[in-house]
Amino acid sequence: MNALRALKARPMRALVRDSRLSGLLNTGTAHRYATTAQPKPSFPPGSELAGKSKLTAQIHEKLKIMQYKHNKILEQMTGDISGMEREDMARLAKEQSNMGMIVVPYEHLLKQYSELLELEQMMNADDPDLRRLAREERQEVLENVATCENDIINGLLPKDSAESAGAILEIRAGTGGDEASLFCADLLHMYEKYAQLRKWKLETMSMDSEGDKIKEVVLKVSGRGVFGVLMFESGVHRVQRVPATETQGRVHTSTATVAVLPHATNVNIVIKESDLRIDVFRASGKGGQHVNTTDSAVRITHIPTGISVENQQERSQIQNRERAMQVLRARMYERERSRLDLERRASRNKLIGSGDRSEKCRTYNYAQNRVTDHRINFSMYNIEGMMNGTALQIVIDQLRIQHDLDELASMDDFDYISPPSQ
Amino acid sequence: MPRSVLNNTVIPLLRQLTKKLGEQQAKNELRWMTDHVRKAITTKHTVEHTTNARLWRDQCAPSAEETELASKRFSSVQWAWLRQAVHDRVETNKPLQYILGTQPFGNATVLTRPPVLIPRWETEEWMLKLADMIRAENTGLLNVLDACTGSGCVALGLACALPRGSVHITGVDISQDACELALENLARNKAKQAVEFQCVDLHEQSVASELMSRRVWDMVVANPPYVTPAEYAELDPDVKDWEDVRALVPGDPTSDLDQSGLSFVVRLAQLTRELGLADGESTKLPRLVVEIGGAHQVDGARQAMHDNGFNLTEVWKDMAGIDRVVLGYHKT
Numbered sequence: 001m002n003a004l005r006a007l008k009a010r011p012m013r014a015l016v017r018d019s020r021l022s023g024l025l026n027t028g029t030a031h032r033y034a035t036t037a038q039p040k041p042s043f044p045p046g047s048e049l050a051g052k053s054k055l056t057a058q059i060h061e062k063l064k065i066m067q068y069k070h071n072k073i074l075e076q077m078t079g080d081i082s083g084m085e086r087e088d089m090a091r092l093a094k095e096q097s098n099m100g101m102i103v104v105p106y107e108h109l110l111k112q113y114s115e116l117l118e119l120e121q122m123m124n125a126d127d128p129d130l131r132r133l134a135r136e137e138r139q140e141v142l143e144n145v146a147t148c149e150n151d152i153i154n155g156l157l158p159k160d161s162a163e164s165a166g167a168i169l170e171i172r173a174g175t176g177g178d179e180a181s182l183f184c185a186d187l188l189h190m191y192e193k194y195a196q197l198r199k200w201k202l203e204t205m206s207m208d209s210e211g212d213k214i215k216e217v218v219l220k221v222s223g224r225g226v227f228g229v230l231m232f233e234s235g236v237h238r239v240q241r242v243p244a245t246e247t248q249g250r251v252h253t254s255t256a257t258v259a260v261l262p263h264a265t266n267v268n269i270v271i272k273e274s275d276l277r278i279d280v281f282r283a284s285g286k287g288g289q290h291v292n293t294t295d296s297a298v299r300i301t302h303i304p305t306g307i308s309v310e311n312q313q314e315r316s317q318i319q320n321r322e323r324a325m326q327v328l329r330a331r332m333y334e335r336e337r338s339r340l341d342l343e344r345r346a347s348r349n350k351l352i353g354s355g356d357r358s359e360k361c362r363t364y365n366y367a368q369n370r371v372t373d374h375r376i377n378f379s380m381y382n383i384e385g386m387m388n389g390t391a392l393q394i395v396i397d398q399l400r401i402q403h404d405l406d407e408l409a410s411m412d413d414f415d416y417i418s419p420p421s422q
Numbered sequence: 423m424p425r426s427v428l429n430n431t432v433i434p435l436l437r438q439l440t441k442k443l444g445e446q447q448a449k450n451e452l453r454w455m456t457d458h459v460r461k462a463i464t465t466k467h468t469v470e471h472t473t474n475a476r477l478w479r480d481q482c483a484p485s486a487e488e489t490e491l492a493s494k495r496f497s498s499v500q501w502a503w504l505r506q507a508v509h510d511r512v513e514t515n516k517p518l519q520y521i522l523g524t525q526p527f528g529n530a531t532v533l534t535r536p537p538v539l540i541p542r543w544e545t546e547e548w549m550l551k552l553a554d555m556i557r558a559e560n561t562g563l564l565n566v567l568d569a570c571t572g573s574g575c576v577a578l579g580l581a582c583a584l585p586r587g588s589v590h591i592t593g594v595d596i597s598q599d600a601c602e603l604a605l606e607n608l609a610r611n612k613a614k615q616a617v618e619f620q621c622v623d624l625h626e627q628s629v630a631s632e633l634m635s636r637r638v639w640d641m642v643v644a645n646p647p648y649v650t651p652a653e654y655a656e657l658d659p660d661v662k663d664w665e666d667v668r669a670l671v672p673g674d675p676t677s678d679l680d681q682s683g684l685s686f687v688v689r690l691a692q693l694t695r696e697l698g699l700a701d702g703e704s705t706k707l708p709r710l711v712v713e714i715g716g717a718h719q720v721d722g723a724r725q726a727m728h729d730n731g732f733n734l735t736e737v738w739k740d741m742a743g744i745d746r747v748v749l750g751y752h753k754t
Contacts, residue, residue: 210449211432280741287742288544288715289649289670292661294454294518295447296543312450316526317543318550 046113049120051142055149063106063152070096070103105151112145157407163228166263168205168330169219174236176254179243181213184256186387187237188217193389200226205323206313218327220263227262232399234260235361242366251367258361261334263326271329277301280317300324307331362395371395376402431501432456435508442512451518455507458522459500515660528553528579530611538600539669541575544740545645545713548747549576551738552643552711553583559706560588565637567697568593569624569644569690572669574604574617576643581613589615590637594622597666625689630696641709642694647672648715650683684722687712691730691750700731700752708736708749716744723748 122134173180200223297312385391439448510516571593672686732750740746
């Protein structure tokens, strides 16, 4: 019964998840109101003076709990250690350092908040010099608050190792015929210019184009943190403008699809030679000296998964095979990764980052000089800057902020312990 | 936004090529031709020249956008080259490799020029496989004779694929054109090993002793002529009209003596025995590696090798599933 009383102190969600006891407990409505009152999550005192915080109230609660746990561990480590085993000591030390990465900035943040309270009092003082001093100090403290919050967020977010690597960018013309192909070329131009600004290296893996019209292009983008930036570009980009091919001057809507795959490092993907079927497009016949062929097309099919990649970009079959293998590895890695991702985030309802190819992400309206990203409902009035690649960073920054907030809001890997008695 | 001129004048060229090659291959070849034009056929007009010309005429200097667009456009010299190239390709069946002048082969780039035989992908494939084998064995310096070297592709391909100092390759060919081209290729591809080329007629009896006096040989590789006279008559014009018949058909094409196309393979097996490679201890590496035309030549080639002391033979297929290479080992 002691166990039951202890359980009653936990929030409802934890109880329902605890499958060991789901048979014993009645988790109906009556029980919900019978739990001990949990204090409503609130912000620490003084935080309202810092303006809108990136961290929600729930997160502050969780951080408080983390701080409590951290202090408990410190007590354990500095207290009577004679009875402890070496492994326990090491484990505690590791936990303490991991938590320290988040708790230390948090404690710093709380200190900043209390300083803000003091400064607030100073601001209401009579002496104008004191008021001026307070204002200046306040500026500094606000900056510290922002840094601390960023540190905490970085510590809390799950690290996705794919984000720091390069990416494979595929742009395909969607609906709209020739106009879609022309738009595809414009998007390619935008990404090329953006990559130039960021000093990334671009390499064309394969391109299916006719003059200015591009049906499909696959690029490899190399650099640090490329995937973390470009992953927001996946989706359907829609353009509304008067096409160059139009005689009457009507506005047409056409689309292009962009897919971004993390560029797999060879370490992670193991592809067995026996699972691959390499098809070379050959006319039936004698071959060898009898025939002079320039056809160097290669198609690699991975039999178990059915993924197939084709490449006929270069004149050498060997080079084409290598490129096709790179794209194949990237696609397999992406498949595996998105499967894991989906499992991990099954319960979430996130706007961004699922990388689903069919979601509408952006509209480019030339007539109104407007670019709108639908996932965050963000509009920008600078098409020229966008298609030059210079204004793309603005949209990506906004997407990144929203992505981080979403991640933060749906994190639930804290374990619950009894909250400190207040 | 102004579209580049490419759109309008490239289409007729594409159409011409499509008639001969089919849509996809025409696009690929046109792309390779335009890439070549951009890199190899440089336009004489630089930005400075244009700026000076304009200013002299009291006009504005070209803006950044204009120079960018101009760099994407082709000059009249480049257009003329492109039109000529497509005309040659379609009307006279000139092989693309002769038009562009190069062919990638393994890690090397081989210059190509009529009438020297253009390196085939099948040759590239077995050359790389052989290089892997040699690398895995990691023996000391191998002395390799590349017979019928043509453009020197096999010799240079092996040299570029193998680590430094693992092989010394001598390429020989009967054709003066081929030897000249091979030397040019040697200069162009900085191989990590010693490679030399010589103009030699392997049918002469004194060849073996002359070669023996120079060094102790470990291996003979070859892509000899193996097209039968009957097949030769049926070949596509872009092979028959442009590539040296001596590189394709062994022996004298006017005489009816050899219908199997194997006479050179037989001669090579003899020569390899004369070079002393049919004796000695058995090694993991083959002594004689010869490309053949297909299943119809496998038995003949194997027999020729057995007759000359290479008691173990192996056959490799290429990626199209055709029997392509016969290897002869000497096992004690």
